[in-house]
Amino acid sequence: xxxxxxxxxxxxxxxxxxxxxxxxxxxxxxxxxxxxxxxxxxxxxxxxxxxxxxxxxxxxxxxxxxxxxxxxxxxxxxxxxxxxxxxxxxxxxxxxxxxxxxxxxxxxxxxxxxxxxxxxxxxxxxxxxxxxxxxxxxxxxxxxxxxxxxxxxxxxxxxxxxxxxxx
Amino acid sequence: xxxxxxxxxxxxxxxxxxxxxxxxxxxxxxxxxxxxxxxxxxxxxxxxxxxxxxxxxxxxxxxxxxxxxxxxxxxxxxxxxxxxxxxxxxxxxxxxxxxxxxxxxxxxxxxxxxxxxxxxxxxxxxxxxxxxxxxxxxxxxxxxxxxxxxxxxxxxxxxxxxxxxxxxxxxxxxxxxxxxxxxxxxxxxxxxxxxxxxxxxxxxxxxxxxxxxxxxxxxxxxxxxxxxxxxxxxxxxxxxxxxxxxxxxxxxxxxxxxxxxxxxxxxxxxxxxxxxxxxxxxxxxxxxxxxxxxxxxxxxxxxxxxxxxxxxxxxxxxxxxxxxxxxx
Numbered sequence: 001x002x003x004x005x006x007x008x009x010x011x012x013x014x015x016x017x018x019x020x021x022x023x024x025x026x027x028x029x030x031x032x033x034x035x036x037x038x039x040x041x042x043x044x045x046x047x048x049x050x051x052x053x054x055x056x057x058x059x060x061x062x063x064x065x066x067x068x069x070x071x072x073x074x075x076x077x078x079x080x081x082x083x084x085x086x087x088x089x090x091x092x093x094x095x096x097x098x099x100x101x102x103x104x105x106x107x108x109x110x111x112x113x114x115x116x117x118x119x120x121x122x123x124x125x126x127x128x129x130x131x132x133x134x135x136x137x138x139x140x141x142x143x144x145x146x147x148x149x150x151x152x153x154x155x156x157x158x159x160x161x162x163x164x165x166x167x
Numbered sequence: 168x169x170x171x172x173x174x175x176x177x178x179x180x181x182x183x184x185x186x187x188x189x190x191x192x193x194x195x196x197x198x199x200x201x202x203x204x205x206x207x208x209x210x211x212x213x214x215x216x217x218x219x220x221x222x223x224x225x226x227x228x229x230x231x232x233x234x235x236x237x238x239x240x241x242x243x244x245x246x247x248x249x250x251x252x253x254x255x256x257x258x259x260x261x262x263x264x265x266x267x268x269x270x271x272x273x274x275x276x277x278x279x280x281x282x283x284x285x286x287x288x289x290x291x292x293x294x295x296x297x298x299x300x301x302x303x304x305x306x307x308x309x310x311x312x313x314x315x316x317x318x319x320x321x322x323x324x325x326x327x328x329x330x331x332x333x334x335x336x337x338x339x340x341x342x343x344x345x346x347x348x349x350x351x352x353x354x355x356x357x358x359x360x361x362x363x364x365x366x367x368x369x370x371x372x373x374x375x376x377x378x379x380x381x382x383x384x385x386x387x388x389x390x391x392x393x394x395x396x397x398x399x400x401x402x403x404x405x406x407x408x409x410x411x412x413x414x415x416x417x418x419x420x421x422x423x424x425x426x427x428x429x430x431x432x433x434x435x436x437x438x439x440x441x442x443x444x445x446x447x448x449x450x451x452x453x454x455x456x457x458x459x460x461x462x463x464x465x466x467x468x469x470x471x472x473x474x475x476x477x478x479x480x481x482x483x484x485x486x487x488x489x490x491x492x493x494x495x
Contacts, residue, residue, distance in 0.1 A: 004349045004465060006424050008376075009447030017422070017444040019451075024431070024440040030493045034421070034448040049450045050419045051492050052474040055397035057421065057450070076328065076392045076399070078375055080448065088370055117362035117370035124376030125358040126392065128328050130369045146421070148394050148472075159493050 008123065009035050010081040011142055021167035031164040034059040034080055038144045044137065046104075046147070047156045054102055056155055058147040062139035068111055069136070070097060071104035075129040075149040079121045082143025086127045087136040088116035095134070103152010107134055178288065185310025189285050191278060192271040194253055198289050201307055205242050207255050207269040210262070212241050217296075217306035220289060221409030224296035225386065227282050228322055231275065233473065234480070235413025237458060240437055244278070246415075248477060251278045258413065258458075260436040290314050297384035299405040299466070302348075323389035330373040335391075337373060338381035349405065349466035350380035376423065379403055379468045386461070388471040400471040404463040413458035416479040417492045418471065422449040425467035434458045445469075455483045455490035 009015075014035040019026050032049050041047055043063040050057035062084045070091060077086060091097050092112020099105045111134040119127045129135045137145065149155075178187030188197040195206040203219040205212045222238040229236070231246035240259055245252035254270040256262025290296060292312030293304030297320070325335045338344030346353070355377045362370035375391070379401055386408045388400035404427060412418075413434040420429075422445040429443040434456050443451055453459055461469075482488040 004351070006350055006352050006380075007426075007447055008424050014448050015446050017426070017446040017449045020442040020444070022439045022441055026441075027493070027495055028452070028454050028491045029441070029443060030450070030452040030491075031443070032450050033446075034450060036448070050421070050452070050472055052397070052417055052419065052472070053476065053479075053488075055394065055474055057419070057472060074327065074394055076394065086372075088366070115363050116366040117360070119361075119370065119372045120359035121372055122354075122356065122358065124354065124374055125372055126328070126375040127358065127372040128331070128369070128392075133369065148392060148397060148399055150394065150397070160495050163493070163495075165495070 009033075010123075011035050011039055011144060019164055019167070026164045026167050029164070030159065032162040034144060034146060037162050038081075045156055046152075046154050047158065047162065048151070049162065051151065051157075054151050056103075056149060056151045058149060058155060060137075060145040060147055062137050062143040062145050063141075064139065066137040068107040068109070068134045069104040070095075070107060070111075070134040071129070071149065071152070072098035072100070072102065072131065073150060074131050075104065075147060076126055077121070077129055077137075078126045078146045078148070079123055080144040080146050081123055082139060082141055083120065083122045084143050084145060085138040086119040086121060086129070087138065088118065088130075089134050090114050090116060091132065091134055100153050102150035103155055104149065105153055178284065181310070187288050189281055191253055191273060191281050193269070194255070194271065196285060200309060203289075205255060209269055210255060210267045212255060214239060214242070216289070217294070218409065220286065220294070220296045220306055223282060223286050224318060225410050227279065227286055227318075228297075228387065230279070232412070233418070234415030235434065235458065237411035237413060239411070243410075243413075245413075247272070248480075249275055251275050253278060258435055258437065260438070286318050287313060287315065290318055296409075297387055299385050320384070322387070323391065325390050325393060328371065328373075328392045329378060331371055332368050338378055344381035344383060346380050347382065347403065347466060350403075353377060353380040355380075375401070376468065379423070385466070388473075396475040398473045398475055400473055402469055402471060403466055404461060404469050405466040406463060408461040411458050411460045414453055414455045416474060416476075416483060417455050417490070418453045418473060419492075420445060420451050420453065421470035421472060422447055423468035423470055425463070425465050427467055427469060428462040429453075429459050430462070431457050431459050452492045454492075
């Protein structure tokens with residue numbers, strides 16, 4: 001019986017695909033690679049790699065401990081490489097909470113609400129970041145998160161740097 | 168030619184091979200041992216029965232999906248979300264110029280019920296239109312039984328996230344989802360979840376890749392997590408996408424594992440535009456004015472990311488929104 005090998009990518013080992021143009025402009029495809037983006041990002045920089053009106057998908061380099069963040073809607077963190085601890089707390093009465101209509105914002109310190117718990121997620125694991133909560137990421141070694149969220153105050157748009165622009 | 172003709176003719180006598188014929192307006196559909204025949208007032212077309220059934224299965228299961236579902240370069244449907252166009256040659260430059268194209272509009276309920284009957288009648292025992300070619304029996308031959316369990320299987324549409332209490336469940340051996348033969352090496356470990364008392368329902372995570380490794384179908388995006396109108400619709404792909412999808416909005420692909428090759432064409436004429444080869448970690452937008460068909464040499468995990476906002480098709484077709492997601 002043939003044995004199949006499933007290939008995933010990582011910061012240490014990825015091979016970007018290609019666009020072979022016949023009669024089109026490569027910019028229309030906004031073609032990038034999550035690991036390539038994360039390899040040059042600052043820790044916890046929220047770089048949009050997909051955008052569909054107010055919605056974005058962000059590639060995040062997880063390294064060390066992030067600030068606490070909160071959003072006015074659910075978000076979903078999919079670990080694409082490495083291991084990430086996700087810490088969850090409820091917001092306290094004195095916390096600023098979400099400051100924008102969409103996307104997440106940083107909190108000045110540890111939220112005052114009770115601890116909700118934590119998740120230790122490895123490659124392929126998806127974690128709910130629930131509305132009404134605050135979250136903090138921690139990664140002992142560089143890891144990569146793909147975040148399903150909305151375009152927020154800290155979403156970084158640097159499309160000209162990350163996508164294929166010439167054929 | 169465009170007409171509105173809400174005429175449906177149900178099955179009459181079966182033909183010599185045991186299959187019934189169907190009519191929708193002025194379209195007529197029939198099949199024999201190997202082929203499906205489509206006729207309309209200005210032309211006729213033939214497709215291999217297995218390719219036709221694989222396309223028909225997606226169109227029915229997806230409720231006509233977003234935009235255009237081309238069964239091939241000639242026949243297909245356009246979803247207007249309440250009504251559906253059935254066309255022949257409308258998105259084929261040669262048919263258009265020869266004025267051989269034809270289009271009729273039907274209520275979604277009418278065309279859906281007709282397609283469901285057709286799919287049921289023409290799918291033989293042992294043939295699963297959702298399965299990869301090497302995981303199913305033959306579509307061909309004279310009529311022999313049915314495969315109702317396969318063609319009516321549940322489509323996953325999570326309300327918040329798979330594995331949440333009351334939402335779509337995880338896949339396990341016990342609920343009929345063994346690990347696919349191409350994904351036997353995918354780790355099945357679950358994340359560590361430590362919830363404080365009272366927060367068990369909200370501290371949640373699951374192994375997304377393991378979940379996909381247990382998919383029993385191919386080319387069937389299913390909703391796994393929801394952020395407003397932002398839908399994560401992962402799918403596992405093997406062999407060829409049985410339809411050519413014409414976009415009515417921007418759609419994004421995120422390659423999670425292995426490799427896919429996309430043939431991209433102009434949505435309206437079929438002119439070749441590009442070939443996109445995607446490898447793990449790659450992200451690509453499919454603009455709203457193209458159509459695409461994917462090829463997967465090995466079963467691959469693809470995250471299809473959709474924006475389900477119902478206003479998008481009108482905003483794009485009216486020019487209020489561009490057909491591309493990013494303008495640099």
